[in-house]
Amino acid sequence: PTSFIVFKAKVYTEPPFIADLITFRSVINMIHLLLIVVLGCLTRVDSFSSLSQTPGSIAAETLVQPPQQFRSVDDLAAALHLKSDQTLQIESSVKLSKGLIQNKLRIYNNGVPIRNFILQAISFKNGTFNGAVSGWLPPPVGYINSTISKSEDELATITANIANNYSSGRSDVEIACAADLTNHTCIKQIDINTTTGKAALVYFVRATLSTNQLIRFPRGIVDAVTGNVITSSAAISRRKDHNYGGKSCDIIGDIVNIVSKETTCCPELKGGNLKCPGPNYGPKKKQICLNATYKDGYVILANKNVEVYTLDNQVDLRQGKIVKFKPEDGPNDEINGASSPAADVWYYVNQIFDFMIESNVTFPHTPVRAYVHFADKFENSFSDGTNMVFGDGDTFLYPLSAADVVAHEFAHIFVNATRVSNFRDESIGSLESYCDIFAKSFSAYLNPDGKVSDWTLGTCVTKQDNTTLRTFDDPTRGGFFKDNLTDLGNSFFYKGLGIFDRAFYCIVQEENVPINDAFKAFTNAVLLFWSESTGFLDNACGVYRAASNLQLNATSFFNCFRNVGIDLHFCSLVRTQ
Numbered sequence: 001p002t003s004f005i006v007f008k009a010k011v012y013t014e015p016p017f018i019a020d021l022i023t024f025r026s027v028i029n030m031i032h033l034l035l036i037v038v039l040g041c042l043t044r045v046d047s048f049s050s051l052s053q054t055p056g057s058i059a060a061e062t063l064v065q066p067p068q069q070f071r072s073v074d075d076l077a078a079a080l081h082l083k084s085d086q087t088l089q090i091e092s093s094v095k096l097s098k099g100l101i102q103n104k105l106r107i108y109n110n111g112v113p114i115r116n117f118i119l120q121a122i123s124f125k126n127g128t129f130n131g132a133v134s135g136w137l138p139p140p141v142g143y144i145n146s147t148i149s150k151s152e153d154e155l156a157t158i159t160a161n162i163a164n165n166y167s168s169g170r171s172d173v174e175i176a177c178a179a180d181l182t183n184h185t186c187i188k189q190i191d192i193n194t195t196t197g198k199a200a201l202v203y204f205v206r207a208t209l210s211t212n213q214l215i216r217f218p219r220g221i222v223d224a225v226t227g228n229v230i231t232s233s234a235a236i237s238r239r240k241d242h243n244y245g246g247k248s249c250d251i252i253g254d255i256v257n258i259v260s261k262e263t264t265c266c267p268e269l270k271g272g273n274l275k276c277p278g279p280n281y282g283p284k285k286k287q288i289c290l291n292a293t294y295k296d297g298y299v300i301l302a303n304k305n306v307e308v309y310t311l312d313n314q315v316d317l318r319q320g321k322i323v324k325f326k327p328e329d330g331p332n333d334e335i336n337g338a339s340s341p342a343a344d345v346w347y348y349v350n351q352i353f354d355f356m357i358e359s360n361v362t363f364p365h366t367p368v369r370a371y372v373h374f375a376d377k378f379e380n381s382f383s384d385g386t387n388m389v390f391g392d393g394d395t396f397l398y399p400l401s402a403a404d405v406v407a408h409e410f411a412h413i414f415v416n417a418t419r420v421s422n423f424r425d426e427s428i429g430s431l432e433s434y435c436d437i438f439a440k441s442f443s444a445y446l447n448p449d450g451k452v453s454d455w456t457l458g459t460c461v462t463k464q465d466n467t468t469l470r471t472f473d474d475p476t477r478g479g480f481f482k483d484n485l486t487d488l489g490n491s492f493f494y495k496g497l498g499i500f501d502r503a504f505y506c507i508v509q510e511e512n513v514p515i516n517d518a519f520k521a522f523t524n525a526v527l528l529f530w531s532e533s534t535g536f537l538d539n540a541c542g543v544y545r546a547a548s549n550l551q552l553n554a555t556s557f558f559n560c561f562r563n564v565g566i567d568l569h570f571c572s573l574v575r576t577q
Contacts, residue, residue, distance in 0.1 A: 055195075055196065085110050088108075091106045099124065107137070115204075116532050117136055118531045119135035120545075150203060154227065159206070159218050163216045167234070181207040182209075182318070185206045189203070216235070264293060264294055265291075268281065269282070269343060279344075298324050299325050301331075305353045306370055308322070310372055311375075317371055341372045348407065355442050359523070371390065373390075377392065390406075390409075398462075405439070426535030436500075455505055475498025482495045483499060503557075504560075517552055528546060
């Protein structure tokens with residue numbers, strides 16, 4: 001779910017048969033089919049619903065309204081009739097105009113957060129809430145013994161078994177053990193069944209498993225009492241098992257400009273690849289300074305924003321080494337038509353931080369870790385929620401270190417930091433699309449005029465002429481993605497990322513909303529309105545409300561979502577402004 005290129009499907013046959021079938025498909029579909037598959041039975045999208053349809057849920061705006069004011073979160077919780085064992089906590093905030101602050105609030109039951117059901121409330125600078133509250137309160141939560149727990153070892157075993165269950169019966173998949181997991185996360189939560197309204201104490205678990213043949217991303221919701229897996233997924237990315245026989249070429253650079261005493265420097269070297277040359281790094285005019293850390297005669301690609309590691313074609317992130325080189329030698333990582341993936345990733349991540357600052361978006365978790373030269377001939381990139389990982393490509397792709405690919409993976413880390421990141425049903429289609437939107441907005445930021453030069457994504461990493469990985473103006477090009485909710489039907493939910501991609505294109509290109517304003521609306525929606533498993537309807541409603549909060553033309557957003565099959569008449573702007 002966090003890979004830039006991904007295809008989700010049941011696998012009924014072995015890869016050689018798939019390879020025979022794809023001769024009838026476009027090159028882009030070949031890439032989708034070859035790179036990533038999800039093994040096992042995945043959830044399909046059969047219907048589209050909103051949290052408002054959960055039995056017993058209540059619209060917060062029916063209980064509280066202006067001109068009521070509340071001096072604290074606790075006073076607001078009392079007005080919303082929360083039980084004595086329930087509290088409200090501010091999860092994130094965004095500054096609005098006229099000194100107002102929009103807050104995202106999470107309900108906790110005996111100290112355990114409730115999934116999905118979040119509220120939005122506007123406050124003044126002094127912390128007083130003005131009564132403008134929106135969102136859905138969950139149905140009443142009965143008695144839940146929140147002290148029940150599973151040990152981290154137990155949960156690690158369950159997480160490993162999720163990976164094994166999705167790959168059972170395959171001779172090419174190694175059995176996973178708990179000790180093999182990296183970035184294992186276990187979060188105790190209360191999950192509300194949106195069909196029945198019943199609550200259960202659960203753990204959300206996720207991890208990464210990286211071996212010589214495969215990368216697996218097991219995730220699941222685990223019943224905290226029984227240890228049973230309520231729902232799960234395990235994306236699997238295949239790698240080729242032959243060795244790379246090429247030799248890296250030196251990047252010659254002998255000009256160093258010390259910008260600040262022994263702090264940063266501008267090594268002279270090339271960036272980009274054969275299809276999209278540049279940037280041209282260096283201290284001269286018309287060159288771009290990398291502003292790399294300079295210490296003891298070495299250029300080090302590490303600062304407060306990002307640390308770039310090279311894996312030298314290994315698969316275990318723990319084997320990564322900080323990229324470090326003499327200015328006159330360069331990083332020596334030219335490969336597969338790209339001049340220096342390490343330098344490009346370093347440059348673009350630092351630019352992304354500047355982009356976020358200019359967009360008034362705060363990123364709380366730094367530095368980000370980025371890994372280049374992952375595995376052998378790996379034609380993909382991915383994020384595990386904490387790290388960004390970039391392969392060197394092979395037959396179809398150049399190394400995946402282009403600006404928009406780097407921004408897409410960075411967006412996954414940003415989303416994960418907001419607690420929105422998940423894997424269920426429609427939510428993954430929305431989140432993947434947001435990462436596309438983040439990437440396209442960043443690409444526009446890099447342009448001198450700040451405008452979109454084209455509506456594709458990933459064009460610079462595809463080796464074939466006239467090919468790309470995403471198209472916003474027509475996501476259905478290539479025959480894989482859907483761009484209208486009414487066409488998604490019984491398809492796998494990942495195909496739905498084209499819905500929000502197409503809506504974003506409409507908002508910017510057809511409704512003439514400046515791209516950075518549209519980006520802010522989607523980003524504020526992620527920060528304030530989206531939750532773990534909300535689907536297309538609720539997430540579109542969140543963008544619509546965020547646009548209204550930003551005093552943008554909300555009608556433009558309404559119209560463009562309607563054009564992709566999402567009717568927002570159910571989504572009221574009352575008390576969200």
